Amino acid sequence: MTTLGKADFGVTTFYAASHPNDKCGPNGLPLTPNSIKVMGRFQVLATLQHPQICRYLDIAKSKHERMLVVSEYYQTNLLSQLGSEKYSNERNVVHVVYQILEGLSFLHGKGITHRSLSLDNVLLQSQSDIKLAEYGMYYMTGWGSDVSFPIGSPHYTAPEVLCSGPVVVDEEAEKCVQPVSGPKSDTWSLGIILLQLVLGKKLWEGTPLAEVLQKILGFVTEEMSPLDSLAVSQGFTEKLKTLSKDMMDLLRSCLTVTPSRRPAAEELMKHPVFREERQKATPYLNGYSMFTTRLRCRDLELPNYDDEEYDPDHLSQRSMDEVYYLWRLAGGELESVLKKAGMVKTRPPINLLPCCGIPGGDVFGQERDQAELLDRTIIVLSQEQLRSRLQDIEETAYYPLLEDESVDTPQLPSSPSACDLSQTQSLPLIIRERDIEYQFHRIILYERLLKAYPFKRPHIWKEARVDVPPLVRAHIWAALLEVEGDIEGTYANIDKETPITTDRQIEVDIPRCHQYHELLSSPTAHNKFKRVLKAWVVSHPQYVYWQGLDSLCAPFLALNFNHEALAYACLSRFIPKYLNKFFLKDNSPIIQEYLAVFAHLITFHEPELSNHLEGIGFIPDLYAIPWFLTMYAHVFPMHKILHLWDTLLLGNSSFPLCIGVAILYQLRDRLLSFGFNECILLFSDLPEIDIERCVQDSIRIFCATPKSAAYRQHNKTSKQQNKGEDRPNVSYYSRDYHEQPQCELSMEPITVEELKAEKCPRISAEDLIELGELSGPAYSRSPSKKRLNSKPMILMVDVRSHEEYRKGMIAGSINIPFMTAFSPEGELSPCPAVNTLNSRRNQIVVVIGNRGRNAANFANELVRLNYSRVCVLHKGIDVLKTTGMLTVAPPDI
Amino acid sequence: MPHSVEKEFTFTFSSKEGKSKLTVPVTIPLVSSCTELVGRLQKMHNLPCNVIDELEKKLGEFTARETGRMHDQNGEENLQLLRQGKVNSNTLVDRWTKAYCKEVKEYATIQEEDPMRTFANVYHTLIHSPALETLLNLEHTYALAMENIIRQRDKDLKHLEGKHQSEMEVALQHVGESYRDDDINSLAQRHFDNMQLGEGKWAGELSQLREEQKREYHDWVHRVFEDTQAANTPSYVQRLRTVSATLPAAEDEERQVQNRLEESFTIHLGAQMKTTHNLRLLCTHVLDLCRHKPHTVGGIVVPQPQRLQTAMSLYSNSLCGLILLVDNRLNSYTGIKRDFAGVCEQSTDFHFPDVGRQLLAVEQAFAAANAVRQARQLQNVQEGDSVSVHSNGSGSSGGSDNQDRSLGAKLHTGDFYLTKHSNLSEVHAVFHLVVDESVRTGDITSRHPAILSIRNIIRLCFRYDIQTLTIPLLLTHEMTEEMTIPWCLKRAELLFKCVKGFMIEMATYSSQVSRTIQFLVPRGLSEEMFAQISNMVPGIFRLSNTLVVKTS
Incomplete structure (x- = not known):
């Protein structure tokens, strides 16, 4: 984790080349815009961390292929320091060169050639230490093929690069024709830098560009070595004589024309001139990883707190990503920064319009906007606004203590500026996500919790019920899904290359999956998609690839774009939890059961809607399969999926059903007025759904649904409750019904036919006892949802004959014998018990009968009369006989 | 020079059974990580786990070495190109210099400030300042002056034409008596000359007035701008007042805005990510969207509010476009082209050259376009030839080539x-x-090429920030006999669906900007038909959620 330190943020901008015509690629789809390709490739750069390179932080795409790149930045660089006294001392020069080499060899090890190395790209982070900047340009632009400008400064370009000419792009293959420049071209550039450092002045100052290029190309055919040739033409032969032998040798080897004789950065570090430097150097350990089987504290060094070193600038101790995230929340906007600096002076579009076009798509007579030329200026993003927004935050807030969970202290401190942050907690999510102070506290808290993962998992779980800050979402999801262990190793050992039969299907699906998303539509993403999906298919031989798996993978990939292994690990934890057996080759029994239970839940919560839909024959099979198969990832755009899944991941495997009901609830009015065809149309292109409302509704629905009502036999069965202590007990939500021990009062598998025949869900005797508070036996385990002194949630309706009821009934139940309950018109015949029923309409109605069908039929009739929350006691009254809860009714008065 | 090469990697290790040797081809540079490759090798060849660490180390060294070697070799070959004279160093220098000078600001020659461009900036600033109203009024005054002259011209020419006609009639009646055929001919010739003279005179006058107005206007705009820049005391306000006072009084004839039939919809496009757009169905004449129709308010002729809108957005990123259907001749002599040119002529265009001059530029651009087109045809023919055995294709296309040139x-x-x-x-x-x-x-x-072109036009609209586009829904500007009800419905459906498709296609990678598409149907369409077409919209497009305010 690179901390901010004294760094600034800098933003640069450039235009990606736009495709001349709407050509199609080899797969028949339109070519991906270059800007999208650049964005995809950029992502890996953002993960590079090394003391001698500047971090890349963010990339954004603005209108018409303009790219904005944010990176770590320092205002002074070698160019501005050129000629200063400092570098007349050879030792200082050697130090700088060694650091450049460290940075270069790190980059080369990652397969990245700098290609733009120049004096002004070597930034000074302190008096003596440097950091390389702009090293990602060549890599992210596809080795120069995605932009129309040449990469790198011509003065520093190696002769072999110049020989191959400017990049020519082969439109068909979407690749540059020339070979990619190797890492040794950077050694040449370093040589030029070194030469200028020791000379204390710029080479070829004031010489026209063509002459400079001619000169460099001249080295190729000249007999004389480039250094000598330069010394003669630039007149510094004398100066060179003052240099040490080692230094001369270093210069000479850098400025070797033939690449095979020019050393690479890593070899160069072994040069004798760096003897001292090598001794001083400390190996760079790239710190901490959340998921590993290695000892995480191995490289841990406890900082010693000297009072002298106490730095009141706490923000500088935070990681750069965090500070940048906060910078944006503080109102930082890249485009307006550039605009203020006069960097985006585009011409009005009316003046750029072309003159004419032909049906082939070509247009003629348009003007080139000069604003599209590359301007290498870097604009500093001012941190002033951010710091002033955070100035009122107390120092202690930067270092929150993770208290013992038993002590129930409020996590959010109150602050003088925003009165009370716990109030913020009650605001809508969208507002909370934009509130800088709130987010500040949240991410610091989460960062600490995640460091203590998995030990602090219960605490993470508890906090996630409040909300999940976007910055840390990827890891929180992993924590909620209980991802653990050596995920990298596992993932690396899965064969993702050998062709398999599903390859074709995957190829076809990926270019259709969430392609509005800038990251996911890039070729880099497609490649990652393919690897993660293949990894899943290969390592789950019992399952097959069903369409929809791609959508399911998308949110994880979007979050963990630079961490395929984690995306894979999350996906493979997610599927058994929510979609157990859905990916079997024959998944119809599982889906049928799921849909039948879904139909029950609709009836349970929305009898009127259910009656209407059933009347027009619009059954869930027609619309809900993609909902469940992709857990709504196919239905909603990415930003909504993220919010939905924040909650979904906290719920148990039945929660998705409640989301389905919540969606129907939101469309209720329209559905009630629609016929079959209109319904089909409506769902073929689902209208905009308010996702926050949907989440709230589904939570409400979930809480109002007895657990056993959503029972499905194909759900994952627990392996034994071993993880009980990991999660806090607050989650009546998160515990699956199946994770509880079974007993004779529990739910049992019911056939799909039977499920389909019944309209209402069944509930187990366990739930009845629990919800009815019938002084349950000890083995009922779910925490009561009841608030103190509230009435029981349920109303028990006994539909057996009066005589049977008299012989043994449940205390508090009312008796409406099925035989006499309904009038010939189908209405409930009035009697005191019916009045009770009507007066308590917002309660769950449990219909209790014998083993026969009477109870179910009675329930169906209630549904027909639009009674909501009707369910039937599984196995009837008999199941309660062993509990001793049946009593004899008091005699009628 | 290859981007990647395949190299043989050999690894020997000893196990219980003795020495084993593993040889695998490895693609350089490595696509995935070394660790992954080792994992695969282990599985494929059932390698014992005790050799894995060493294998990984060896493989890592191997790939690093080979990658370096490949780069060296590529570099070497590049150098050889120059050494062996396969590329000339001068051409290389030229290419690089061009690449840098054309694409990098540091090396580019700075474009001189174009007076039109400064004018654009100045105008855009003024039109978003309090000077707005006066600016518009000034334009309006000029427009009225122009209209006046045009009216005079039309009257004069009409008079001349009438005179000629009566003369000719008289002459024709007396053919053979006082007039011989030759006389008639010379009379006709004289009439024609007179007419041309008259037209020429008026054209000259018009263009003179236009130039004069344009110059005055530019001067005025620049002066006001300087005033606003310098001004502590807004002296320009004075100037504004004087201009405002000269607004002409109402005229005798009544100016009215004809009512048009229109209906608007808000729609969502896209499967998961939805973008909001506006659709409008319009029934009016296409030139009504162009014609600048001043009307009178309280005795003063004032411009329409639309005019204000267009003026303010002229140099902005929210332009309005219109598709006008024309025939295949590039001029403005006949039909709707002449009417359109007439509308443009009604007032002076202070920002762009007049239509005639713009068409000249278009003609030049079409020369380039035709070259591209022919090159493409030729390429197609060649490709076709290489595939099929000499069909008569080459012969006929040669013919059409000639035709193209002659046209x-x-x-x-x-x-x-x-x-x-x-x-x-x-x-x-x-x-x-x-x-x-x-x-x-x-x-x-x-x-159909027209539909394909609509796609290209929509693409341009996305590229050049044209946020409102008007499309003739039936691909015609006039109602004709063959346009029966089924014909109209079919055509409307085709256009609706195509435009929907194009919109979704274009929006794929661009930002979430909402646009307006106006579908224009010709005047003369029955109201009933209009209603039928408007009823098609909800079936083809997904209308946005209606906001229902519930009172609880």
């Missing part, structure tokens, strides 16, 4: 050209789309 300036169906205007009422950019008789038949498909 010269004639345009093809589906070609379009653009004119820009600052003096029209609701548009800035007009796409003149070339169509032929085939659009009148009932059976055109989505592959």
Whole structure:
């Protein structure tokens, strides 16, 4: 984790080349815009961390292929320091060169050639230490093929690069024709830098560009070595004589024309001139990883707190990503920064319009906007606004203590500026996500919790019920899904290359999956998609690839774009939890059961809607399969999926059903007025759904649904409750019904036919006892949802004959014998018990009968009369006989 | 010079059974990580786990070495190109210099400030300042002056024409008596000359007035701008007042705005990510969207509010475009082209050259376009030849080549050209789309060149920030006999669906900007028909959620 330190943020901008015509690629789809390709490739750069390179932080795409790149930045660089006294001392020069080499060899090890190395790209982070900047340009632009400008400064370009000419792009293959420049071209550039450092002045100052290029190309055919040739033409032969032998040798080897004789950065570090430097150097350990089987504290060094070193600038101790995230929340906007600096002076579009076009798509007579030329200026993003927004935050807030969970202290401190942050907690999510102070506290808290993962998992779980800050979402999801262990190793050992039969299907699906998303539509993403999906298919031989798996993978990939292994690990934890057996080759029994239970839940919560839909024959099979198969990832755009899944991941495997009901609830009015065809149309292109409302509704629905009502036999069965202590007990939500021990009062598998025949869900005797508070036996385990002194949630309706009821009934139940309950018109015949029923309409109605069908039929009739929350006691009254809860009714008065 | 090479990697290790040797081809540079490759090798060849660490180390060294070697070799070959004279160092220098000078600001020659461009900036600033109203009024005054002259011209020419006609009638009655055939001919010739003279005189006068207005206007704008920049005391306000006072009084004839039939919809496009757009169905004449129609308020002639809108957005990123269907001749002599030119002429365009001059530029651009077209045809023919055994294809295409050349300036169906205007009422950019008789038949498909061109036009709209585009829904500007009810419905459905498809396609990678598409149907369409077409919209597009306010 690179901390901010004294760094600034800098933003640069450039235009990606736009495709001349709407050509199609080899797969028949339109070519991906270059800007999208650049964005995809950029992502890996953002993960590079090394003391001698500047971090890349963010990339954004603005209108018409303009790219904005944010990176770590320092205002002074070698160019501005050129000629200063400092570098007349050879030792200082050697130090700088060694650091450049460290940075270069790190980059080369990652397969990245700098290609733009120049004096002004070597930034000074302190008096003596440097950091390389702009090293990602060549890599992210596809080795120069995605932009129309040449990469790198011509003065520093190696002769072999110049020989191959400017990049020519082969439109068909979407690749540059020339070979990619190797890492040794950077050694040449370093040589030029070194030469200028020791000379204390710029080479070829004031010489026209063509002459400079001619000169460099001249080295190729000249007999004389480039250094000598330069010394003669630039007149510094004398100066060179003052240099040490080692230094001369270093210069000479850098400025070797033939690449095979020019050393690479890593070899160069072994040069004798760096003897001292090598001794001083400390190996760079790239710190901490959340998921590993290695000892995480191995490289841990406890900082010693000297009072002298106490730095009141706490923000500088935070990681750069965090500070940048906060910078944006503080109102930082890249485009307006550039605009203020006069960097985006585009011409009005009316003046750029072309003159004419032909049906082939070509247009003629348009003007080139000069604003599209590359301007290498870097604009500093001012941190002033951010710091002033955070100035009122107390120092202690930067270092929150993770208290013992038993002590129930409020996590959010109150602050003088925003009165009370716990109030913020009650605001809508969208507002909370934009509130800088709130987010500040949240991410610091989460960062600490995640460091203590998995030990602090219960605490993470508890906090996630409040909300999940976007910055840390990827890891929180992993924590909620209980991802653990050596995920990298596992993932690396899965064969993702050998062709398999599903390859074709995957190829076809990926270019259709969430392609509005800038990251996911890039070729880099497609490649990652393919690897993660293949990894899943290969390592789950019992399952097959069903369409929809791609959508399911998308949110994880979007979050963990630079961490395929984690995306894979999350996906493979997610599927058994929510979609157990859905990916079997024959998944119809599982889906049928799921849909039948879904139909029950609709009836349970929305009898009127259910009656209407059933009347027009619009059954869930027609619309809900993609909902469940992709857990709504196919239905909603990415930003909504993220919010939905924040909650979904906290719920148990039945929660998705409640989301389905919540969606129907939101469309209720329209559905009630629609016929079959209109319904089909409506769902073929689902209208905009308010996702926050949907989440709230589904939570409400979930809480109002007895657990056993959503029972499905194909759900994952627990392996034994071993993880009980990991999660806090607050989650009546998160515990699956199946994770509880079974007993004779529990739910049992019911056939799909039977499920389909019944309209209402069944509930187990366990739930009845629990919800009815019938002084349950000890083995009922779910925490009561009841608030103190509230009435029981349920109303028990006994539909057996009066005589049977008299012989043994449940205390508090009312008796409406099925035989006499309904009038010939189908209405409930009035009697005191019916009045009770009507007066308590917002309660769950449990219909209790014998083993026969009477109870179910009675329930169906209630549904027909639009009674909501009707369910039937599984196995009837008999199941309660062993509990001793049946009593004899008091005699009628 | 290859981007990647395949190299043989050999690894020997000893196990219980003795020495084993593993040889595998490895692609350099490595696509995935070394660790992954080792994992695969282990599985494939069932390697013992005790050799894995060493294998990984060896493989890592191997790939690093080979990658370096490949780069060296590529570099070497590059150098050889120059050494062996396969490339000339001068051409290389030229190419690089060009690449840097054309694409990098540091090396580019700075474009000199174009007076039109400064004017654009100045105008855009003024029109978003309190000077707005006066600016508009000034333009308006000029427009009225222009209109006045045009009216005089029309009257004069009409008078001349009448005179000629009566003279000719008289002459014709007396043919053979006092007039011989030759006399008639010379009379006709004289009339023609007179007419031309008259037209020429007026044209000269008009263009003079136009130039004069343009110059005055530019001067005035620059002066006011300087005033506003310098001003502590807004002296320009004074100037504004004087100008405002000269507004002409109402005229005798009544100016009225004709009512148009229109209906608007808000729609969502896209499967998961939805973008909001506006659709409008309009029934009016296409030139009504162009014609600048001043009307009177309280005795003073004032411009329409639309005019204000177009003026303010002229140099902004929210332009309005219109598709005008034209025939394949590039001029403004006949039909709707002449009417359109007439509308443009009504007032002076202070920002862009007049239509005639714009068309000249278009003609030049079409020369380049035709070259590209022919090159492409040739390529197609060649490709076709290489595939099929000499069909008669080459012969016939040779013929059509000749034809193309002989036709010269004639345009093809589906070609379009653009004119820009600052003096029209609701548009800035007009796409003149070339169509032929085939659009009148009932059976055109989505592959028709006109439809393909609409796609290209929509693409340009996305590229150049044209946020409002008007499309003739039936691909015609007039109602004709063959346009039966089924014909209209079929055509409307085709266009709706195609435009929907194009919109979704274009929006794929671009930002979430909402746009307005206006579908224009010709005047003369029955109200009933209009209603039928408007009823098609909810079936084809997903209308946005209606907001229902519930009172609880």
